[in-house]
Amino acid sequence: MTPTSPPPAGHRAPxxxxxxxxxxxxxxxxxxxxxxxxxxxxxLGAFLLEHPGESSNAAIATNPLxxxxxxxxxxxxxxxxxxxxxxxxxxxxxxxxxxxxxxTGSYYFAEGRERVMTAVTLTVLVLLVLGILVIGPLIH
Amino acid sequence: MDLGLFVLILALAAVVAGxxxxxxxxxxxxxxxxxxxxFFAVPFPIAVGAGSVTILATSATTxxxxxxxxxxxxxxxxxxxxxxxxxxxLGAGLTVVLTHADLDQALLIALGFVLxxxxxxxxxxxxxxxxxxxxxxxxxxxxxxxxxxxxxxLGRTIEYQAADTDTALGVMFGAGVVSGMFGIGAGIxxxxxxxxxxxxxxxxxxxxxxxxIGVTAAAGAGVLLAAGYINPLIAAPVAVGTVVGAFSGSxxxxxxxxxxxxxxxxxxxxxxxxxxxxxGVGLP
Numbered sequence: 367m368t369p370t371s372p373p374p375a376g377h378r379a380p381x382x383x384x385x386x387x388x389x390x391x392x393x394x395x396x397x398x399x400x401x402x403x404x405x406x407x408x409x410l411g412a413f414l415l416e417h418p419g420e421s422s423n424a425a426i427a428t429n430p431l432x433x434x435x436x437x438x439x440x441x442x443x444x445x446x447x448x449x450x451x452x453x454x455x456x457x458x459x460x461x462x463x464x465x466x467x468x469x470t471g472s473y474y475f476a477e478g479r480e481r482v483m484t485a486v487t488l489t490v491l492v493l494l495v496l497g498i499l500v501i502g503p504l505i506h
Numbered sequence: 507m508d509l510g511l512f513v514l515i516l517a518l519a520a521v522v523a524g525x526x527x528x529x530x531x532x533x534x535x536x537x538x539x540x541x542x543x544x545f546f547a548v549p550f551p552i553a554v555g556a557g558s559v560t561i562l563a564t565s566a567t568t569x570x571x572x573x574x575x576x577x578x579x580x581x582x583x584x585x586x587x588x589x590x591x592x593x594x595x596l597g598a599g600l601t602v603v604l605t606h607a608d609l610d611q612a613l614l615i616a617l618g619f620v621l622x623x624x625x626x627x628x629x630x631x632x633x634x635x636x637x638x639x640x641x642x643x644x645x646x647x648x649x650x651x652x653x654x655x656x657x658x659x660l661g662r663t664i665e666y667q668a669a670d671t672d673t674a675l676g677v678m679f680g681a682g683v684v685s686g687m688f689g690i691g692a693g694i695x696x697x698x699x700x701x702x703x704x705x706x707x708x709x710x711x712x713x714x715x716x717x718x719i720g721v722t723a724a725a726g727a728g729v730l731l732a733a734g735y736i737n738p739l740i741a742a743p744v745a746v747g748t749v750v751g752a753f754s755g756s757x758x759x760x761x762x763x764x765x766x767x768x769x770x771x772x773x774x775x776x777x778x779x780x781x782x783x784x785x786g787v788g789l790p
Binding site: 389391410456465468 | 510549565580584649727
């Protein structure tokens with residue numbers, strides 16, 4: 367069967383996703399977003415207080431996030447209270463939010479026994495994880 | 507410029523970017539990148555990184571609102587991500603390669619022409635409020651690519667069904683490549699695929715595009731992070747400002763007419779295309 371061939375006789379199109387799927391998806395996005403923004407706001411304020419009078423050119427020329435791309439350096443920065451480490455953490459939470467959203471969708475498609483949509487969302491999730499953790503550093 | 511003032515101005519610019527992005531489905535990166543490059547002389551790759559953050563923030567903000575309001579079509583959005591994510595990985599890789607080859611200006615010019623290419627099709631349906639005569643294809647029927655939403659502007663429930671899913675998948679792959687290359691989320695192309703090929707109502711198209719762009723941006727973020735193009739001192743104020751603007755936009759969209767959304771969409775694209783091409787050829 368080709369992807370666009372007609373559905374078999376007696377085929378029933380899947381119904382809409384349950385209300386709980388919409389509610390959980392909304393919750394995931396809100397929690398991820400608010401967490402990221404709260405961390406970024408506090409970290410940015412702390413950075414500005416620690417670097418009074420710094421010029422924007424200096425900020426553009428240097429990227430403090432590069433130091434915190436590995437888990438050990440990030441953990442070390444967070445425990446020592448470095449604002450740069452918290453800026454990195456807030457950015458990571460923002461990037462991770464869509465991944466959790468895809469995983470949530472995949473769960474509800476699996477629960478509804480929708481094989482095609484479950485496979486599609488799981489594939490997207492695997493590609494995202496590979497893209498962020500493997501392909502990104504490899505290309506660089 | 508003092509860093510504190512720089513951060514404040516960036517946040518204010520991001521409010522505008524988030525507002526426009528949330529209404530048009532463009533994410534806001536398409537506004538933020540030219541602003542950073544033209545007014546703050548931020549190198550293009552760093553601006554692309556900030557653009558990705560704008561998209562992530564807009565997508566999460568509007569996603570929460572539009573999913574709650576049922577304007578976003580979850581099923582269609584999540585299905586089409588199978589095309590945009592591989593495209594974004596390819597595009598992000600291309601950006602790193604092209605930037606190392608000192609092709610920044612060429613990338614800007616290309617971005618401008620990419621934007622201009624969208625305009626004619628949108629003008630052709632300038633006054634269309636709702637799509638008519640939509641014939642769903644077999645995949646659309648089989649996977650249940652249909653839905654309904656309560657349209658506050660029209661005062662009734664609108665039902666819709668998706669049409670040409672094959673072409674939409676192809677356009678979405680291209681959208682992913684452009685997104686990875688330019689950090690703009692390529693909401694323009696996503697809206698194009700959802701509006702022109704799937705034939706969804708314009709508000710559903712922009713809401714679903716906003717939902718999808720976060721995943722596309724996340725796909726490319728790994729490459730941008732590793733390359734050092736996401737600078738948190740730029741990304742943080744941009745993210746905060748974007749959230750404020752996108753939230754405001756998400757409260758307005760449900761009450762707008764579909765054609766009004768299109769009227770906002772087209773001039774924004776034309777202005778940014780011209781601005782970006784001029785910058786690319788070296789004019790102020």
